[in-house]
Amino acid sequence: WAVTGNAEADGDLGTENHLYVVDSTGARRKLTDGLNVSTPAWSPRGDLIAFLAAVKPDGGRHERVWVVTPDGGSEPRCLTSGFDQNVGGTAITDMRGGHGTRLVWNEAGDRLYFQAAIPGGSQIYSVDLEGNVRPEVEGAFRAVFDFDVRKGVIAFIAGTPWSPADLYVWRDGAETRLSDFNPWLAERDLAIPQSHSFTSTDGLSIEGWLLKPPGFEEGRRYPLVMQVHGGPHAQYGWAFFHEFQVLAGMGLLVFYVNPRGSDGRDEAFKRTVVRDWGGADYQDLMGALDSLIASTEFVDPDRLGIAGGSYGGYMTNWAIGQTRRFRAAVAMRSISNLVSEYSQHDIVPWGRNELGPPPWPDPDELWRRSPIRYVQDITTPLLLTHGEMDLRCAISQAEEMFGALRLLGKEVELVRFPGESHDLSRGGRPDRRVERLARIAGWFEKHLLGGPAVGTEARELETAGTD
CATH class of the missing domain: 3.40.50.1820 (Alpha/Beta hydrolase fold, catalytic domain)
Incomplete structure (x- = not known):
């Protein structure tokens, strides 16, 4: 399996978080160096591991999408180097704890889905293995907090200034709202x-x-x-x-x-x-x-x-x-x-x-x-x-x-x-x-x-x- 952390001496004093592959014997192989890694995600075929990291792990960082082979035979490759938006970012709210994000592969293993910050909110995008980024879900005046993808259908949680969060599905270019968890707000x-x-x-x-x-x-x-x-x-x-x-x-x-x-x-x-x-x-x-x-x-x-x-x-x-x-x-x-x-x-x-x-x-x-x-x-x-x-x-x-x-x-x-x-x-x-x-x-x-x-x-x- 793939894990992130820093097993180096005095790792707590640095800004690096490494990606390791651990086999069934407990032996580990370090796949990255010089990066602050999070959010590992195996490809469906097991030939790649995607992760998030900044190009430089210093102040004011932007998270970007990377891939690396699990055998350590190649250097990590940044897929979103030309995409100048913070991957995983959103708009803050006091209705939601935690700050997690995710990367989701498509079934073919040739495209990754992610959310990224936009002015005043966040949106869902995808990137192929050549680094071509495209928006996946249209919509404005809201912030996406979480999502998942199966067979091209995107389920996501989003909030607006008048609704803390609800569940939506994006299918074939159309959006359907599945929930209304706070209907009483319409009366306020x-x-x-x-x-x-x-x-x-x-x-x-x-x-x-x-x-x-x-x-x-x-x-x-x-x-x-x-x-x-x-x-x-x-x-x-x-x-x-x-x-x-x-x-x-x-x-x-x-x-x-x-x-x-x-x-x-x-x-x-x-x-x-x-x-x-x-x-x-x-x-x-x-x-x-x-x-x-x-x-x-x-x-x-x-x-x-x-x-x-x-x-x-x-x-x-x-x-x-x-x-x-x-x-x-x-x-x-x-x-x-x-x-x-x-x-x-x-x-x-x-x-x-x-x-x-x-x-x-x-x-x-x-x-x-x-x-x-x-x-x-x-x-x-x-x-x-x-x-x-x-x-x-x-x-x-x-x-x-x-x-x-x-x-x-x-x-x-x-x-x-x-x-x-x-x-x-x-x-x-x-x-x-x-x-x-x-x-x-x-x-x-x-x-x-x-x-x-x-x-x-x-x-x-x-x-x-x-x-």
Whole structure:
């Protein structure tokens, strides 16, 4: 069988993940070198193994489709070198945990099916053994999350902004929807995204979306929450977001943007954020917000909020140390100190490629890009939410920011979720996911809408419904 991993000494310190073939005796043969391999798939005849890997396993990578012979007699061959879209990518949502993808061979063993990111979503493609790529399923305003193929029939799961996910079949050039798992949503007044394009300070085109609250009235000004995705190489798009619908249902505008570094574009676009966190990416976000306010008459510039998770939490912490324009902020599973965080997480080699060399003996560059470096300048009330078992962004990152702001007498709360991981918002225990949404909604209710906050008077809170 074929497996991926790194059996080399100190393999955990590198960015390579090798492809091995293991026979019935347990003996293994390494088939790749210098690549970060995932998703192996045997061809029907057993003469090839397909897999995903970046051309260079460094920051801002694009996954591509490769094949190699199992006997190791030839070098791995990239089939999608001319296809500049991220294979396996999609648009993020809080309705789905996990980040897996797959490669599927046709019965003849001469074509591979895969999904790839497009601006604001994902689509299904195929490639033959000569590297010719073609789209397989038509459709827009949605994100494909999973698929399978049998005898030319493609079954896939896709979500839209008005439906978390349903099952579809594509056969003979026609699509059939097989499920309607959430029919009750048709009875709800959902906020439907409007797409916007912006030009950043250096001329780069940036894409974003705006949700208007149900019952939106012309002539009124509304408070707005800007959301920042994680990654930084994830992307927002045409997918259902429960959190966004909750905020819109409260009477808030919800604005979400794909700054430079996001998925869905070419690899050069993704690489522009590498080793520049808090730089041009921050300018993209603030410029898009400025453009939206200038081009509309319904955004109240005095009632702005910002929120984000993971890298989006980093950017939330960063933004409130750079500007006082936000009246409230929510940083989820966030990063506050790039120096201390450098060796605390479960993907240290990735961090080295993304952020640069270790902070010792010279921490100045990472410290300069750390939100906590500017904590004395923060005036925005901040809510921090974090899972105590988060291995990607350690809870100590939230504790550092919380402790510093408390010492400075600033308004801050930290909500800890025992037993929860980095995937709390999309895969956590249901009662804790509900509690998390209630805390976020309450924070913006208090600071943007003038209503009561959800929670207690305690500044560091442990959630209800814990063991």
